[in-house]
Amino acid sequence: MNTAQIIHELNLIFEDVIDEGKVELSLDTTAKDVEGWDSLNHVQIIYAIEQKYGIKFSLTEIQSLNNVGDLVNLISGKI
Amino acid sequence: MLNGTDFAPCFSFYEVLAVSPTTKLIMYAFNHLKKNLKRAFNPKTKLKVALLGDTATQFLAIAIKGYALEENIAIELYEAPYNQIDLQFKNPSSDLHTFKPDFVIVFEAETKLRDDFYKTPLDQRDRFSNYKINQVEDYLNISQTALNAKLLYFNYTEVNDQVFGNFGSQYEKSYIYQCRKLNFSLGEFASTHTGLYIVDLLSLQMLFGINFMKDQKMLIQTDMYFSIDFLPYVAKAVSDIIKTQLGTFKKCLILDLDNTVWGGIIGDDGMNNIQIGGLGIGKVFTKIQKWAKELKNRGIILCVASKNTESIALEPFKKHQEMVIKEEDISVFMANWDNKVSNIQKIQEILNIGFDSMVFIDDNPFEREMVKQNLPLVTVPDLPEDPAAYLDYINSLNLFETAGVSDNDAKRTAQYKEEAKRVQAKAYFSNEEEFLASLEMKGLVESLNDFNLPRISQLSLRSNQFNLRTIRFDEEELKRFGTSPYHQVLAISLTDKYGDNGLIAAVFLSRQENDLFIHNWIMSCRVLKRNVEQFTLNSIFSYAKENNCTTITGEYIATSKNGIVENHYKDLGFKHHNNYWHLSLSDYKPFETQITTI
Numbered sequence: 001m002n003t004a005q006i007i008h009e010l011n012l013i014f015e016d017v018i019d020e021g022k023v024e025l026s027l028d029t030t031a032k033d034v035e036g037w038d039s040l041n042h043v044q045i046i047y048a049i050e051q052k053y054g055i056k057f058s059l060t061e062i063q064s065l066n067n068v069g070d071l072v073n074l075i076s077g078k079i
Numbered sequence: 080m081l082n083g084t085d086f087a088p089c090f091s092f093y094e095v096l097a098v099s100p101t102t103k104l105i106m107y108a109f110n111h112l113k114k115n116l117k118r119a120f121n122p123k124t125k126l127k128v129a130l131l132g133d134t135a136t137q138f139l140a141i142a143i144k145g146y147a148l149e150e151n152i153a154i155e156l157y158e159a160p161y162n163q164i165d166l167q168f169k170n171p172s173s174d175l176h177t178f179k180p181d182f183v184i185v186f187e188a189e190t191k192l193r194d195d196f197y198k199t200p201l202d203q204r205d206r207f208s209n210y211k212i213n214q215v216e217d218y219l220n221i222s223q224t225a226l227n228a229k230l231l232y233f234n235y236t237e238v239n240d241q242v243f244g245n246f247g248s249q250y251e252k253s254y255i256y257q258c259r260k261l262n263f264s265l266g267e268f269a270s271t272h273t274g275l276y277i278v279d280l281l282s283l284q285m286l287f288g289i290n291f292m293k294d295q296k297m298l299i300q301t302d303m304y305f306s307i308d309f310l311p312y313v314a315k316a317v318s319d320i321i322k323t324q325l326g327t328f329k330k331c332l333i334l335d336l337d338n339t340v341w342g343g344i345i346g347d348d349g350m351n352n353i354q355i356g357g358l359g360i361g362k363v364f365t366k367i368q369k370w371a372k373e374l375k376n377r378g379i380i381l382c383v384a385s386k387n388t389e390s391i392a393l394e395p396f397k398k399h400q401e402m403v404i405k406e407e408d409i410s411v412f413m414a415n416w417d418n419k420v421s422n423i424q425k426i427q428e429i430l431n432i433g434f435d436s437m438v439f440i441d442d443n444p445f446e447r448e449m450v451k452q453n454l455p456l457v458t459v460p461d462l463p464e465d466p467a468a469y470l471d472y473i474n475s476l477n478l479f480e481t482a483g484v485s486d487n488d489a490k491r492t493a494q495y496k497e498e499a500k501r502v503q504a505k506a507y508f509s510n511e512e513e514f515l516a517s518l519e520m521k522g523l524v525e526s527l528n529d530f531n532l533p534r535i536s537q538l539s540l541r542s543n544q545f546n547l548r549t550i551r552f553d554e555e556e557l558k559r560f561g562t563s564p565y566h567q568v569l570a571i572s573l574t575d576k577y578g579d580n581g582l583i584a585a586v587f588l589s590r591q592e593n594d595l596f597i598h599n600w601i602m603s604c605r606v607l608k609r610n611v612e613q614f615t616l617n618s619i620f621s622y623a624k625e626n627n628c629t630t631i632t633g634e635y636i637a638t639s640k641n642g643i644v645e646n647h648y649k650d651l652g653f654k655h656h657n658n659y660w661h662l663s664l665s666d667y668k669p670f671e672t673q674i675t676t677i
Contacts, residue, residue, distance in 0.1 A: 019114055040137055043297055044110065047307050059296055 001079060003027070006072050013052060017044045027069035053079050097308055099287060104475050106311045109138070112145025122153035124325055129157040129180035129228070131164045133191040135302040138310055143184070146314035150322060161302070165214075168221045176225060182321060183222050184231045184278070188304040189258070192235055196254050204252040208261035212268055215275075223274050231320055232269075233278045234262045238289055276320045276482070283312055286475065315477070323482040329458065330432050332374055332479075333423060335441035336385035336392055336414070340364060340371075340404065342466070346387055350394050356401030363466045368403035370470060374479060375408050378491045380430060382411040384422040384439070389414040410495040419446050420453040429502045430495055431604075438478050442466070497578040498605070504577075515610060515673040518575040522611070522674040524618045527561040527568040534582040535570050538601055543640040545602040547633065547647060550587070565590045566598075569618050573606060573674070580606060584615055588622065595623040597633040600647070607643075613670035616651055620667055631662040 007025055014023040018036035031037045037045075049071075050056055055078040065071055097108040126147075130140050140158045147154045157178040159167045164185060167175040175183070192211075199207050215232060222230040239247055239255040247253035251260075262281055269275045284292060287309065294306035305313055322328065337344045341364045342354025354361040355368070375381045381404065385392055392414035396406040406412075411429050413422040419441070427434055434456035441447050447459045463472050504517065525531060536554045543549075552560060560566055571584040584602040588595055597619070602611060623631055633648045635641075648660035652667070 017110060019117065039301065043301055043303075044307060047297075048110075059299060062296075062300070 001076065003072055003076070006075055007068070009052065010049070010068065010071070013045060013048045017041050017048060025068045027067065027072065029068040030066065049075065055079060097311075099291065099308065099312075104472075106315070107146065107149065109142060109307045109310050112149075112311055112314065113141050115145040115148045116141065118148075120148045120151070120153065122148065123151045125153045125155065126182065126321065127157070127178065127180045128154045128321075129159065129167075129175050129178055129183045130186070131159040131167055131175070131183065132186040132188070133162045133164055134186075134188045134298075134304045135161055136186065138303050138307070139186065139305060139313065142310040142314035143317050146311060146318050147321070150318055152318070152321065152325070164218075168218050171225065180226060180228045182231055182324075183218075183226065183228050184233075184317060185218060186233045186278075186304075187235070189236045189238055190298065190304065192258065192261075193238075193240060193254055196257060201252070204257065207257040208264050211261050212264050215265065215268060216272075219272060219275050229324060230275050231278055231317060232265065232275060233280045234265050236280055236284045236289060236292065237262065276324075278313075278316050278320065280313070280316070283309075283316065287312070319477055319480040320482075323480050327435065328481055329379070329438050329479050330436040331380040331382060331426070331430060331438070332371060333382045333384050333426060333437060333439045333457075334371065335419075335439075335443065335446065336383060336387060338442040338466070339440055340368060340383075341395065341402075345391055345395065350399055353395060353399075355395075355399065358401075360466060361401070363469065365401065365403060366470050370474075372403050372408060375404075375492055377479075377481075377484060379479060380410045380432075380491060380495050381408055382426045382430075383409055383413060384419050384426065384441075385414045386416055386419070387414040388416075407496070408492065410492050411499045419450055423450060423454060423457060429499045440473070442469075493578070500577050501575075511608070512673065518577070518609070518673065520573060520575045520609065520674040521677045522614050523572040523574075523677050525570050525572070527557070527570070531570045531572075531582055532557060532561075535568065535585045538582065538585060538603065539599070542601045542603060543638070544604050544643050545600075545607070546638075546641050547600040547644055548598070548636045549638050549641065550599040552587075560587065563589075567622060569615070569622065571611060571615055571618070573609070573611060584611055586615060586619055588619065590626060590628065593627070593629045595619070595626070595628040595631045597631065600633065600644075604643075610670070610672040610674060612647070612651065614672045614674045617669045617672070620664065620669060623664055629664055631664070633660045633662075634658065635660070 007027075010025055011023050014025065014034065014037070015021070018034070018041050020036045023034060025034070031042065046057060046062060053075060055075070057074065061074055065074065095108060095111045096105050098105055128143070130136055130143065132139065136158055140156055144154045144156055157174065157180060159175060164187070167173045170176070196204065196207055199210075218232075219230050222228045235258055237255065237258050241247070243250050243253045247255045248259075250256055265277055269277050292306060292309045293304060297303050297306065334340050337346075342358075342360055343352060345353055352358075354364060356362070356365050371381055383392070389412070393406065393412065395402050396404065396409070411426045413426060415422070419439075423437070423439060427437070434454055438458045438460070439447070439450055440460065440462070441450070442462055444461070447461065450457055451459050458478060460473055460476055460478070462469050501518065504514065527535070533554055536552050536557045539550070539552045539557070557568070561568055567588040567590075569586050569588065570582055572582045573580040580603075583606045584600075586600045587598040589598045590596075600615070602615075619631060631653075633653060635645060635647060637645065649655070651662075653660035653662045
């Protein structure tokens with residue numbers, strides 16, 4: 001699965017969880033760039049990603065995330 | 080409750096429904112409940128609920144509010160700041176006290192309980208559960224006296240800290256021993272106190288397992304205890320309890336017969352070949368029958384709605400040795416070839432209870448769908464395909480939540496059965512009089528005495544429909560009313576060949592010179608159309624005559640509920656004048672009724 005595809009799917013997950021309309025992520029998007037991407041929604045987003053791809057993140061992996069690019073790398077490393 | 084209906088299509092990753100991996104149960108997804116908070120609802124009920132926790136409760140708050148909306152309840156929620164349970168209760172000017180909740184929910188996580196336990200000095204640990212119960216007692220007192228709120232208290236998930244291994248379960252200074260003792264003591268404490276309702280988290284743990292309930296990662300990241308997938312189940316438990324406090328609970332279980340109460344088809348297989356008990360997969364159905372019987376013993380009304388010939392369907396109930404449910408357990412037995420919808424409607428007419436208090440169990444998806452479509456208020460669980468899974472599935476829905484039990488509950492089946500016989504008998508008679516005569520009714524007229532005083536008072540407090548002036552008497556007031564020589568209370572009790580109806584009507588009379596004023600007239604609606612009104616008026620007339628009155632006066636004061644007696648006095652021959660209804664004794668000829676005076 002390529003990066004663009006994963007980003008596309010992440011957009012949908014973010015939109016569903018944040019529920020405030022369209023989300024357009026790019027590799028260098030960070031939490032402060034997306035309205036509604038707060039710590040609570042973050043927990044739900046991570047969980048939804050785990051469900052979607054059937055993968056698990058460790059606490060240290062989650063802590064090391066700085067932007068969407070890190071997240072995409074983490075996902076593609078596990079699927 | 081999840082009824083298998085009303086789900087709008089949802090095109091998102093997060094589905095409306097989620098399936099638990101351990102139990103395969105279906106439940107709303109957390110994100111669906113969260114979205115409810117933004118959707119437009121038209122809730123019937125509005126409640127103020129306070130949520131206090133010793134872990135972060137944001138998600139729990141969302142789940143509780145979102146789930147309540149599914150039940151048409153709008154919750155205004157006060158979420159106390161993190162870990163302030165004690166402070167919020169004990170400070171009379173806290174936000175909790177200012178908020179004035181209807182319900183206070185307290186959730187203490189097992190992880191925090193463990194911390195508390197470890198902080199307890201070693202020599203006091205054997206009394207740890209007592210300390211906690213004292214605390215609950217404090218919270219309950221404050222809830223009742225200062226807040227005037229009901230207290231919902233979670234019991235604790237039980238996790239062995241393995242400090243003592245298996246031995247912990249028999250060592251009273253171990254954490255797991257005290258945790259278990261606490262859970263039991265909580266129930267015991269609640270059983271002797273009012274206003275406290277246990278949210279039985281422990282039973283959910285036994286069903287789902289701790290690894291489904293708790294998310295270690297989330298606990299560390301956000302200090303929230305429950306996993307996202309488990310939250311809706313917690314919210315349901317809370318909502319189930321709150322609903323019983325609003326008076327909405329299930330009163331009646333309607334059962335299909337073939338492949339629901341027994342395996343096979345009675346009409347084809349015959350009584351000896353249907354599967355119950357030892358035969359085939361009969362154990363499945365025996366389990367269902369035992370469950371239904373226990374519900375009946377608790378006061379749930381059992382009914383049958385089955386497409387069958389009545390005599391054939393009844394045979395196992397009368398003769399099959401392995402049937403757990405017997406004929407006398409069933410209040411209304413509807414076995415015929417009409418459709419289930421009309422049979423359930425008939426059951427509703429006979430029992431005179433709301434459709435929303437009925438549960439219908441049927442193995443046939445077609446029949447279920449038809450009932451759901453036509454009687455959307457009836458709860459119709461979508462049974463799994465495998466009969467072996469029926470009962471666990473039904474139990475997981477927690478359909479028969481209750482807030483208490485009374486001795487009277489167990490007698491309900493008999494009372495409704497009598498009523499059903501009366502209604503069925505009615506169908507055989509071409510005219511009303513003949514039917515009434517067949518009932519062999521006997522009426523007893525009494526003035527106030529120690530025995531009937533509480534019953535009359537109760538009738539006056541409870542009757543809304545047949546209540547001419549809606550004047551209510553508690554026992555003290557009634558006693559006082561009865562002491563005046565100018566006052567008289569006549570209480571009517573009725574029996575018939577089907578059973579004892581008990582005290583069903585009362586009139587409160589007050590003599591003013593030559594006039595007898597009917598201060599109030601009340602009657603139970605169960606005995607409408609039985610000529611009890613006429614019978615009662617005859618009694619009023621006799622009393623008036625004995626006391627040298629020349630007129631009887633009545634008044635109707637309209638309320639939103641007593642429309643059925645709007646023409647009560649008119650129908651009895653009273654004349655309307657200046658808002659009052661008058662009857663002159665000289666004009667009155669006692670009514671003929673089919674009730675014999677005893």
